[in-house]
Amino acid sequence: MTSEQGIDEQAVFHNRIGAHNLAALWVGRRGVDLTRPKSPAVAARWHYDGLREELAEAGHIVTAQEAFRRVLVLENPAFPGEMRATNTLYAGLQLVLPGEIAPCHRHSQTAIRFVIEGTEAYTSVDGERTWLHPGDFVITPNWAWHDHANEGNAPVVWLDVLDTPLVDFLDTVFRENYPAPQQQISRPDGDANARYGAGLLPVGYQANSLNSPVFSYPFAQTRAALEALRKAGRWDDCHGLKMQYINPATGDFATPTMAAFLQLLPAGFDGALYRTTESIIYSVVEGRGRTVIGDRTIEWGPRDLFVIPGWHGHRHAADEDAVLFSVSDQPMQTKLGLWRDERPGDPTA
DSSP, X not given: OOHHHHHHHHHHHHHHHHTTTOOOHHHHTTXXXXXXXXXXXXXXXXXXXXXXXXXXXXXXXXXXXXXXXXXXXXXXXXXXXXXXXXXXXXXXEEEEOTTOEEXXXXXXXXEEEEEEEOOSEEEEETTEEEEEOTTOEEEEOTTXXXXXXXXXXXXXXXXXXXXXHHHXXXXXXXXXXXXXXXXXXXXXXXXXXXXXXXXXXXXXXXXSSSSOSOOEEOHHHHHHHHHHHHTTOOOBTTTBEEEEOBOTTTSSBSSSSOEEEEEEEOTTXXXXXXXXXXXXXXXXXXXXXXXXXXXXXXXXXXXXXXXXXXXXXEXXXXXXXXXXEEEESHHHHHHTTOOOEEOTTOTTO
């Protein structure tokens, strides 16, 4: 048999099995590098000062009722039109104007909020209200009723991060609207933090969710914690001083699908190279600096946002004291035994 005959015979075979919804593994994997992650996601940055103009315009051209949620989605350049900031995470900036209500609903996706600007607004989650301040981290657990309202005189903007691409991939998306614009408040403000956020748990507590029972983490407390820990001077070569938001009942991640962190980079910090399989969305809270991702340098300042895809080597540098908030898909990878990271000096580095 000639090589041409062999190729023709294989082509006939592949065409025939294709008609039966079959495919040959040895053909599908031909030329594919299976030694490392291959997501097409790329590093990206959004300067908040520029985005703020588009947000303001959105507030003029669409009402809260028309939009249901007035959000400008941060789309990774590798996924145009797909509403994905990374392979697994959705992110967007939500605007609520004075006097507006973002109507109550619930869905199977878990949501994380990080307040960028504004005060005198609140979000309600399953019967409890929490007032929002810049730097606050708020969880909306999956299938929890939630609505938002702005009772102040200035716009309020926060970063939304949801596990929508993952939930969508698993085909487990569900959503339900509440019969009224706002839910009934059944617990006093601060109830969850009093019950679960003071190093105490109610006697007989039994978790009914994989999410943290605390849904609001005030920035005043987390920022003070970073400042207190600065005195210990135990700086990580890659991360500076990085702390993880946790579920206080278990010590696990605050949500089952997304991890959230707050880190302090002291002025002059020049971090070591680091890479990890998790995809990360950053929001700059304070300070100015830069992050080198591969051969690209991203300059950032207060309220800017940027994305580091999984397994992209990167390092942070700070011109002045800087605080960064970040969200990643680490819990999903950790629970499946797939997460890994790499530092200089590691055997595989």
